[in-house]
Amino acid sequence: MSKLTKIEELADRLHSTAIHLLRQVRVQDAASGLAPARLSALSVLVFGGAMSLNELARTEQVRPPTMSRIVDALESEGLIRRTVNRQDRRAVVLEATKKGTAILWQGRKRRVKFLAKHLSRLTEEERKKIEDAIKAIQKAMARQS
């Protein structure tokens, strides 16, 4: 190990903790029957409402061709609807169907309950610390100058 500053050490541990946290949560998401990228895109449509393919791709930080294929899969499973935008007929309007919304909520509930079950083993004070840390992390990582 080379020497790291105190802040770098914190950065390293934060990174590693985030990885391990998500690794455990992902197991829960597998139960939804939806692959991760599809689940994530569907979630954006359920919580963010109808949008175009380009917007969805941008939100998910992938290229349009990648999103096009994900959307194909979600549509063929009846989880989203793809219609032509009347104002701009090049564009599509993507929105979650009832079925898609229901499936997403079930998965979200499962994931949140799993995490909450673990968090409930902590003291109120420890949870407060996590709460504060989340705010600090968001501040630190926010888009900057």
Place this chain on the structure above:
Amino acid sequence: MSKLTKIEELADRLHSTAIHLLRQVRVQDAASGLAPARLSALSVLVFGGAMSLNELARTEQVRPPTMSRIVDALESEGLIRRTVNRQDRRAVVLEATKKGTAILWQGRKRRVKFLAKHLSRLTEEERKKIEDAIKAIQKAMARQS
């Protein structure tokens, strides 16, 4: 939105924060020129020392055939060495080469510096909160009964 308990809300925000944090870090890792699974496997060998393919697969939580292919790629780039175990000639011994170790350290340095740069914009107190939260999260997520 259906109603979530206070703990479930925290769980949800924690999840979302972890996702966004790692998404930003992943951009840094791309600069190493190594794909994520390869980078991660190499990192286990650099920090964990020599081990067999099955051990490495277990550590990385993937199946042996998946690891076999990742190891092929790392070997052909000269980042790891694969030798036959003398005690058990079915098994292989995997270890990072000098080149592999150097590349990994560069990438780690880049990633840690990136995160540290963001964290340095916080107050000492805010960083202390993150520090405490990491401990709490690790406690919460630890293998349990």
Place this chain on the structure above:
DNA sequence: CTGATATAGTTAGCAAGGCTAATTAAAATG
């Protein structure tokens, strides 16, 4: 000691999800 079984790793082949380049169709612009 030897035949059966177990174990380590690889190979083959499938699916998901990332990308770039090229194409199609519609809109906007000069």
Place this chain on the structure above:
DNA sequence: CATTTTAATTAGCCTTGCTAACTATATCAG
């Protein structure tokens, strides 16, 4: 109204997951 820009798709590549089936070696029971 011809040109350029934009939205989305298609084609084709790579990486990374998986299971099933195989090879080679080690272990164990009789």
